[in-house]
Amino acid sequence: MTPSARISAAIEILDDIAARRRPAADALKDWGLAHRYAGSGDRAAIASLVYDGLRRRASAAWVMGEETGRAILIGMLRLQRGLAEASIASLFDGARFAPPPLTEGERRRLQEGSLADAPPEVAGDAPAFVLSSLTELFGDALLHELRALGRRAPLDIRANTLKQSREAVADVLADLSPEPTPLSALGLRLPLGEDGRGPALHVDPVFLDGGFEIQDEGSQIASLLAGAKAGETIVDLCAGGGGKSLALAALTGNEARIVATDADPRRLAPIHERLRRSGATVEVRTPRGGKARTDVLADLDGTVDRVLVDAPCTGTGTWRRNPDAKWRLRPGSLSGRIAEQAEVLDRAARLLRPGGTLVYVTCSLLPEENDAAVDGLLRRSQGAIQAVATDLGSVPGLADKVRRTSRGIQMSPALTGTDGFYVATLTSKSA
Numbered sequence: 001m002t003p004s005a006r007i008s009a010a011i012e013i014l015d016d017i018a019a020r021r022r023p024a025a026d027a028l029k030d031w032g033l034a035h036r037y038a039g040s041g042d043r044a045a046i047a048s049l050v051y052d053g054l055r056r057r058a059s060a061a062w063v064m065g066e067e068t069g070r071a072i073l074i075g076m077l078r079l080q081r082g083l084a085e086a087s088i089a090s091l092f093d094g095a096r097f098a099p100p101p102l103t104e105g106e107r108r109r110l111q112e113g114s115l116a117d118a119p120p121e122v123a124g125d126a127p128a129f130v131l132s133s134l135t136e137l138f139g140d141a142l143l144h145e146l147r148a149l150g151r152r153a154p155l156d157i158r159a160n161t162l163k164q165s166r167e168a169v170a171d172v173l174a175d176l177s178p179e180p181t182p183l184s185a186l187g188l189r190l191p192l193g194e195d196g197r198g199p200a201l202h203v204d205p206v207f208l209d210g211g212f213e214i215q216d217e218g219s220q221i222a223s224l225l226a227g228a229k230a231g232e233t234i235v236d237l238c239a240g241g242g243g244k245s246l247a248l249a250a251l252t253g254n255e256a257r258i259v260a261t262d263a264d265p266r267r268l269a270p271i272h273e274r275l276r277r278s279g280a281t282v283e284v285r286t287p288r289g290g291k292a293r294t295d296v297l298a299d300l301d302g303t304v305d306r307v308l309v310d311a312p313c314t315g316t317g318t319w320r321r322n323p324d325a326k327w328r329l330r331p332g333s334l335s336g337r338i339a340e341q342a343e344v345l346d347r348a349a350r351l352l353r354p355g356g357t358l359v360y361v362t363c364s365l366l367p368e369e370n371d372a373a374v375d376g377l378l379r380r381s382q383g384a385i386q387a388v389a390t391d392l393g394s395v396p397g398l399a400d401k402v403r404r405t406s407r408g409i410q411m412s413p414a415l416t417g418t419d420g421f422y423v424a425t426l427t428s429k430s431a
């Protein structure tokens with residue numbers, strides 16, 4: 001496909017996403033099924049155009065004065081990809097499969113349109129209803145932070161030190177030009193192609209042999225900050241596909257008893273294959289029996305040294321990776337996540353032995369899901385649980401970069417170059 005034909009496809013898909021209010025991944029998949037002639041390079045380039053369009057949906061529409069797929073794509077090429085009017089015009093040339101030529105009005109918008117008078121939710125491309133929460137966190141740095149959240153995420157991997165050192169993984173992946181991640185001592189960052197596509201790591205022999213995992217540096221740092229130690233009993237209460245369980249097993253050299261579970265058996269399912277690959281020793285407890293299921297952790301109540309709660313959240317910290325999610329976020333989903341967070345925190349607290357540690361993690365930037373969730377647990381525990389400072393010593397350089405909040409620490413793309421992770425540490429009162 002020509003670059004212009006890819007743009008026509010991206011416009012069609014953006015219109016489909018808006019008209020049917022459907023997830024971008026579904027719209028891209030359907031387009032691919034209906035256009036089987038498009039090769040993998042075409043699909044990747046089209047997906048990249050669509051996701052960049054979603055990253056700049058509000059600001060591009062503001063500059064172009066319209067909210068159509070076409071206007072968003074044109075505005076994005078200017079704002080996100082920095083193309084000059086002439087280059088955009090050469091792509092919109094009206095040839096076969098290309099979008100129709102730029103109109104006079106569109107040319108004028110490209111020359112004169114500006115974000116100077118745009119409100120922050122438009123200039124920063126964020127849903128308006130979370131703006132006051134984000135301002136509470138970021139203050140004057142709001143726009144700078146939102147802009148960083150609108151850029152593409154890097155591709156990070158974590159060396160699985162149960163099998164290979166970071167240096168050894170860097171050596172075998174040398175042709176992909178990996179660089180050490182700035183903060184995590186376990187991570188490598190791989191450059192992306194111009195279309196935003198990374199190398200096909202899932203089929204790399206080193207990956208298949210468990211030498212590394214694909215994991216954002218922020219998630220690696222959250223695992224390091226969990227403070228897991230050999231000999232401890234550790235519960236990963238919201239283990240999902242096991243990203244952090246695997247990291248904890250590697251960090252303790254397989255010398256801790258790690259119990260992983262998740263309320264959703266489907267989310268947990270991939271962990272088995274990942275454990276086989278990585279050589280990590282983790283006890284997986286899968287809830288069974290639908291709604292009437294029994295508590296798979298009941299025998300551990302009051303005995304656990306450390307509980308990691310990688311809580312369900314709105315994922316506002318991962319907008320770089322998933323720009324679609326920001327426009328799909330609704331007040332109702334935020335309140336739903338807040339209720340779930342209270343539930344998992346209460347469950348985690350019951351697991352702790354006296355003097356045990358609870359590490360609360362989200363990939364959200366909203367104080368309602370972070371400090372306020374911790375405050376809620378402290379209140380409900382009536383003094384049985386206390387907040388302590390998170391020890392940042394395991395990540396040299398982190399202390400100078402993170403934002404400290406009243407109960408924890410906050411990472412963000414602008415501050416730490418990672419996804420927006422929040423980490424707080426709590427302890428249960430000693431007997």
Ligand SMILES: C[S@@+](CC[C@H](N)C(=O)[O-])C[C@H]1O[C@@H](n2cnc3c(N)ncnc32)[C@H](O)[C@@H]1O
Binds near residue numbers: 238261262310312344
């Ligand atoms: C952020 S994801 C976990 C990601 C995972 N820890 C990782 O590193 O790959 C949050 C998980 O919490 C789970 N969850 C939601 N409510 C829960 C509950 N009450 N108890 C346990 N897990 C829950 C969700 O199913 C989801 O898999």
